[in-house]
Amino acid sequence: MAQPSWKTLEEQVRGIATLVFGKDCEPGRIAGVNFDGVVHKSEYETVAIEISKQYDLDKVRQGIGRLGLARQSLIVDGVVLRGYIVLPKPPTQAMIDAAAAVKITVLSVGQLGTLFFHFPQYKEARLTSSFGSSIDPLSGAIDKTNYVPVAYTRLDGGKDVSVNEIADMLRAGQNVILLGEYGSGKSRCVRELFNLLSDGWAGTFRFPYAVNLRECWGLDRGEEIIRRGAYVLGKDDLAAAAVRANNRQSLILLLDGFDELGSQSWATDETRLRQLRARALRGVKDLVENTSAGCLIAGREHYFSSNEEMLTALGLKRNNTLIIKAKDEFTDEQLEAYFDAAGLAVELPSWLPRKPLICQTIALLSDDELGSMFGIASEGVEFWNHFIRVVCKRDARINAFFDEETIYRVFVALSRITRTRPSNIGPISQRDLQDAFEAVVGQLPVEEAAAMLQRLPSLGRIGAESQDRQFVDMFILDGLRAKDVAKLPDDDEAQRRRAISENWLNPLRALGQSILALDMSKRVDSFRQLASRAAAAKNATLAGDIVASLSRNALKPADLQGLTISGAFISQFVINDENVTNFTITDTTFEHLVLPNSPPNRVAIRSSMASRVSGAASFSGLPDWVQLDLVDDFDSVQTVAQIKKAGLSPSLEILVAILKKTFKQKGAGRKEEALLRGFGGGASKKIAGSILRLLIRENILSRHKGDEGWIYTPERSHFARVSEMLDQLRSSTDPLWLEAEQIRD
Incomplete structure (x- = not known):
């Protein structure tokens, strides 16, 4: 359905009146008096409308007189006349009182529209309710953060589209499917579309109507979904009007969460699953198939097996449907x-x-x-x-x-x-x-x-x-794998035996290792035994995960009692010279091997391969305890990510945090309270104070009194020096870095 193109106020009012009264509204003549709009509701009821661009009481009184003459003429024939005077803006109380005295209604164009569907009332209720998953994920409160303009990918290969362009498509009667993974902003897009389409509704007489489909389980008819959209807002009195508006193609539908309508049973057969999904979406299909006013429906991409199944289940045709996808991540x-x-x-x-x-x-x-x-x-x-x-x-x-x-x-x-x-x-x-x-x-x-x-x-x-x-x-997957390993000591023996006998191909990455390291810090011996059993069985990769994670655990050294791991695949192995001792790794593939500054105790790596080695410039630079048959890339300088867990002292951690807050974040200065926030109390706070004094002494920072305490400002002439320290971290030889390293509590 194309957007109405009323050229005059009279056309607009007549178009709205046609919808309000369910009959054509045309210019007409009653008892020799011309009216801007006349609706013959039935043999016994007529509606006469006076439209005035002039906004004054005298003009309203003239309209009252004209309508009174028409009423007297029709009453003789047993016809009731309902009279309306429509103004470009809401009438004054004097105008309302003058018309009410003779049972005539005076109102604005927008107020006339509310007789059809009270959109202002619906809009207020809708905006105080959640749009799909656009909520505070922990408290459930409505997310009120301003929308950030993003582009959406067209699956037909066309140019990316903006939310404003999507709104224009919907106004023109086009259908849009918005796909996206979890947390990609689909519901936030729906809320923004609702706001955009709400603007100027009195001029277009097209109303956005947003429904969370998860609230529509078991509904088989489109009318039920429309009614449910009013009921959940506590607006039962608007339900019938919403259905009427939809039947007359005045609702632009915004349906969020097609993937949240469940089937009533489960199957592993693909054909049966398609049937179940189609059955769950019967109400949506009925609603969409019977609208030509524009519809957007959103959900997770992987819910359907194919785009063809999706189009069929949702009741959409490819020739009038644009499929777009929310991008997974923000740009910088x-x-x-x-x-x-x-x-x-x-x-x-x-x-x-x-x-x-x-x-x-x-x-x-x-x-x-x-x-x-x-x-x-x-x-x-x-x-x-x-x-x-x-x-x-x-x-x-x-x-x-x-x-x-x-x-x-x-x-x-x-x-x-x-x-x-x-x-x-x-x-x-x-x-x-x-x-x-x-x-x-x-x-x-x-x-x-x-x-x-x-x-x-x-x-x-x-x-x-x-x-x-x-x-x-x-x-997410890397952390979940770590949690799976972390619970193995608490599982029953049958579950442990099953895990150690599997041949795992995919190891933990850096994040997973760090998560596992923390989880097993108080049960090192249990995990040492688990690693020993896994190495002796088929699951060398599980054993490698445990040892690589233990190496990241800086709490206390772990003696692995001569453990030998053979045939593992280890993603990243950051070897610390103290954390893990007394083990041998052979015939293993490392994605990334990070060597320590000094030899670890009773550790040997033999007959293995590495995609990348950090801490050595070539084969000749490898220490005696490391024997690799193949290395794709050597890197003599460790990167920031590699050395984070390899030993920054508390004073250097605090130095880095302060430098990042002052030199790398927006703003001209930082309050002392903000700089010290997150360090806690006690020794850390004392160290932070010493670091600040050092930075002021070396003219890296300056400070002045503000209304709420000291304000610290970076000296921008040192930006390159600070950046170099932040890049090099533990390998930095800057005198400031070396002095900060010596600060103790």
Whole structure:
């Protein structure tokens, strides 16, 4: 349906009146008097409309007189006349009183429209309710952060589109499917479209109508979905008007979460699953097939097996449907805009994905949480533990049938399955999903469970026509694998035996190792025994994961009692000269081997290969205890990421944090309270004070009194020097760095 193109106020009013009264409104003549609009409702009822561009009481009184004459003429024939005077803006109380005295209604164009559908009332209620998953993921409160303009990818290969362009398409009656992975901002896009389409509704008489489909389980007819959209807002009185507006093609539909409508049973057969999804979406299909006013429907990409199935199940035709996809991550510019809108000045570490949901989670952190989660020594462990809770709690809110712990445990079970898959991230079959669920819950998935498994966050389709899934987010998968290993000492013996006898192909990466290192810090001996059993069985990669993670554990040394690992695949092995001792690794492939500054105690690596070695410039530079047959790349200088856990002293961690806050973040200066935030009290605070005094003495920072205490300002002439120290970190020889290293509590 094309957007109305009223050229005059009279045309606009007549068009609205046609919708309001359900009959054509045309210029007409009653008792010799010309009226701008006349509607013959029935043999016994007529509506007469006076339209005035003049906004004054005298003009209203003239209209009252004309309508009174017409009423007297028609009453003789037994016809009731309902009279309306329509003005360009809301009438004054004097105008209302003058018309009401003779039972005539005076109102504005917009007020006339509310007789058809009271959109202002609906809009107010809708904006105070959540749009899909656009909420605070922990509290459930509405997300009020300003929308950050992003571009959406057209799957037909065309130019990316903006949210304004999507709104124009919907106004023109086009249909749009918005796909995206979890946390990519689909619901936020729907909310922004609602705001854009709400503007000028009185001129177009087209109303955006936004429905969270997760609130529409079991509805088979489109009318029921429209009514449910009013009921959940507590606006039962608007339900009938909304249905009428939709029947007359005046609603632009914004339907969020097609993947949140579940089938009523479970199957591993692909044909049967398609039938179940189609049945779950019968109401949506009925609604969409009967609209020509423009419709956007959003959901997770991997819910359907193919785009053709998706179009059929949703009742859409390819020739009038544009399929677009929300980009998985923010660009640097969008990231900066998002944090500016949230009132934050934060620099994210390079290892952290730029997903909108991750950025939202960060924006909700306290200053102390930001300091502890993204300090220089952090490798993401604390943030990962927080974020996985956010993801599971968010999905539990979507589907109340499951608590966050069940979702988390299913995740962990699925991560185990990927350990033996050649592509690292999958594939995960429907049978795998069923088995993981059954192992956690103790029964086969039915009803809501089926829906949850079809839409688990961080999973995606492996191809356009495949029912199989795969992890699309290594940030989540790596941590889940670590949690799977961390629970093995607490599992029963049968589960442990099963794990150590598997032939894992895919090892933990740096983040997973760091997460496991923290989790096993108080049970080192249990994990040493587990590594020994795994090495003696088939699972050398499990043994390698444990040893590589122990090497990252700086709490206390671990004597591995002569452990030998053969035939493992280790992603990153950062060998510390103290943390792990007394072990041998042979016939193993390292993705990245990081050598220590001094030889570790009773450690040997023999007959192995490495894609990259840090800490040696060539084969001749390898220490005697390392014998490698093949190395693709040598790197004599360790990078920042490699040395974070390899030994920055507390004073250097604090120095780096202060330099980053003052030189690398936005703003001309920093309050002392902000600089010291996140260091805690006691010794750390004393060290921070000493570092600040050192930086002032060396003219790296200057300070002045502000309204709320000292303000510290960076001396920009030292920017290059500071940047070099932050790049080199432990390898820095800058005198300032060396002096800061000697500061103790």
